Amino acid sequence: MLEKLKDQQLLKTQAYINGEWVSADSGKTFSVTNPANGAAIADVADLGAEETRAAIAAADAAMVEWKAMTAKQRAVVLKKWFDLMVEAQEDLALLMTTEQGKPVKEAMGEVMYGASFIEWFAEEGRRAYGDVIPTHANDKRILTVKQPIGVVAAITPWNFPIAMITRKAAPALAAGCTIVIKPSEETPFCALAMAELADRAGIPAGVLNVVTGVNAAAIGGELTSSPIVRKLSFTGSTPVGKLLMEQCAQTVKKTSMELGGNAPFIVFDDADIDAAVEGAIASKYRNAGQTCVCANRILVQAGVHDKFAEKLAARVQEMQVGDGTTPGVEIGPLINKAAIDKVESLVQQSVEQGAQIVTGGERNAHGDLFYTPTILSNVTQDMPVFTQEIFGPVAPLVRFETEEEAIKIANNTPFGLAAYFYSETMSRIWRVSEGLEYGMVAINDGILSTEIAPFGGVKESGTGREGSKYGLDEYLEIKYMLMGGI
Numbered sequence: 231m232l233e234k235l236k237d238q239q240l241l242k243t244q245a246y247i248n249g250e251w252v253s254a255d256s257g258k259t260f261s262v263t264n265p266a267n268g269a270a271i272a273d274v275a276d277l278g279a280e281e282t283r284a285a286i287a288a289a290d291a292a293m294v295e296w297k298a299m300t301a302k303q304r305a306v307v308l309k310k311w312f313d314l315m316v317e318a319q320e321d322l323a324l325l326m327t328t329e330q331g332k333p334v335k336e337a338m339g340e341v342m343y344g345a346s347f348i349e350w351f352a353e354e355g356r357r358a359y360g361d362v363i364p365t366h367a368n369d370k371r372i373l374t375v376k377q378p379i380g381v382v383a384a385i386t387p388w389n390f391p392i393a394m395i396t397r398k399a400a401p402a403l404a405a406g407c408t409i410v411i412k413p414s415e416e417t418p419f420c421a422l423a424m425a426e427l428a429d430r431a432g433i434p435a436g437v438l439n440v441v442t443g444v445n446a447a448a449i450g451g452e453l454t455s456s457p458i459v460r461k462l463s464f465t466g467s468t469p470v471g472k473l474l475m476e477q478c479a480q481t482v483k484k485t486s487m488e489l490g491g492n493a494p495f496i497v498f499d500d501a502d503i504d505a506a507v508e509g510a511i512a513s514k515y516r517n518a519g520q521t522c523v524c525a526n527r528i529l530v531q532a533g534v535h536d537k538f539a540e541k542l543a544a545r546v547q548e549m550q551v552g553d554g555t556t557p558g559v560e561i562g563p564l565i566n567k568a569a570i571d572k573v574e575s576l577v578q579q580s581v582e583q584g585a586q587i588v589t590g591g592e593r594n595a596h597g598d599l600f601y602t603p604t605i606l607s608n609v610t611q612d613m614p615v616f617t618q619e620i621f622g623p624v625a626p627l628v629r630f631e632t633e634e635e636a637i638k639i640a641n642n643t644p645f646g647l648a649a650y651f652y653s654e655t656m657s658r659i660w661r662v663s664e665g666l667e668y669g670m671v672a673i674n675d676g677i678l679s680t681e682i683a684p685f686g687g688v689k690e691s692g693t694g695r696e697g698s699k700y701g702l703d704e705y706l707e708i709k710y711m712l713m714g715g716i
């Protein structure tokens with residue numbers, strides 16, 4: 231498959247530290263496979279704690295010059311990185327589909343979405359303004375400046391192998407920080423291709439480092455215990471996020487945590503049903519349901535429940551399952567065996583507890599990791615498809631009667647990342663938006679991610695915001711300066 235890469239130099243198998251491509255000290259490698267067919271793609275350097283320490287040291291050394299550059303000088307380099315990404319869009323998308331499985335069209339979308347963070351923060355870095363605060367005493371003056379927080383560690387997941395990196399690296403670098411990135415062991419090739427493009431763009435040695443390896447605990451242990459690392463930005467599961475927060479407590483690091491979700495998608499009686507169906511398709515089945523903002527529970531008001539279920543089922547049954555490189559495919563494979571086993575077991579347990587299969591409900595003949603897009607009805611709040619993040623192409627439908635009940639059901643979870651609802655009534659739109667305990671609410675839309683808006687969750691979905699003007703603050707410290715004797 232990868233012989234189709236126009237630029238073969240984008241396929242890297244070594245880690246990137248201090249501007250050099252490096253193997254593991256031990257010489258060890260790990261194999262990465264294509265989830266669509268199980269074929270081995272290539273072996274990648276399997277680094278551990280020692281090499282991570284070297285990467286942190288390189289980032290520390292590089293920060294002296296990087297932070298001394300003006301924001302505009304950094305922006306010039308970052309914009310070059312952005313341009314190179316846009317030029318390499320097709321190759322990056324092919325790498326992504328090959329290691330991650332999502333349909334090429336979605337991969338192309340992610341490359342541009344990922345690139346958008348670089349462009350945005352290259353510009354936003356120039357607006358890291360401080361304040362001059364009206365004084366409390368005539369012989370004193372008070373002002374604040376914003377300074378880069380220090381060396382940043384980023385630990386990223388496989389579901390958005392490029393965007394979850396740029397969403398952290400771009401603001402970090404724009405702010406004047408340097409970064410050590412540990413990508414998911416499932417998707418190292420996108421991360422390494424991004425490092426290659428960063429190198430070509432002229433990002434100086436040590437400013438951006440990528441440490442690949444299967445021993446996430448060893449690499450993570452080094453990143454979280456190092457006193458040099460001042461900030462950890464993590465996107466991944468809630469249990470790992472909690473562990474990393476605990477580890478970071480020892481050196482009192484600032485953390486941004488983008489963790490699991492359990493998004494409600496509410497369809498009220500007054501909704502535009504066709505729009506709600508399209509929104510549900512986009513929100514639920516994108517990336518085969520493997521995003522933290524995927525609709526996880528579809529709550530439908532009794533008056534429109536059956537009509538909505540019927541229309542959604544008709545649309546879901548049309549979805550083409552297959553290898554993401556095949557034109558027209560909308561549902562690719564899940565990432566690995568553990569993922570499909572989990573989806574299968576959540577569905578089975580829920581069916582045993584009384585859920586009904588409207589469509590799907592089984593593995594798909596395309597291969598070991600494919601699951602047929604599924605809709606379950608009669609789902610109740612005690613079922614595992616309601617309480618757990620499914621991370622697969624399964625839409626559980628929950629029937630409700632009143633607006634109050636819908637809000638209560640939606641908030642009945644320790645998570646609070648994204649929520650969606652469809653209604654045509656202005657007063658309801660305000661009431662429900664304010665009542666939902668979520669960091670992000672999409673009204674009459676199924677997609678909400680953009681580089682210009684703050685992405686992030688409340689409750690056990692995490693802390694901090696990525697993207698937007700707030701995303702830069704995560705990598706800056708405010709210094710207050712008092713000047714006396716005036």
Ligand code: ADP
Pocket residue numbers: 385386387388389412413414415446447448449450451465466467468470471473474
């Ligand atoms: P997912 O379910 O999306 O794979 P994980 O939280 O397991 O979520 O993985 C997200 C990222 O966290 C990956 O890069 C993974 O390697 C990393 N990771 C997993 N366990 C640890 C750990 N103990 N310490 C540091 N990083 C970890």
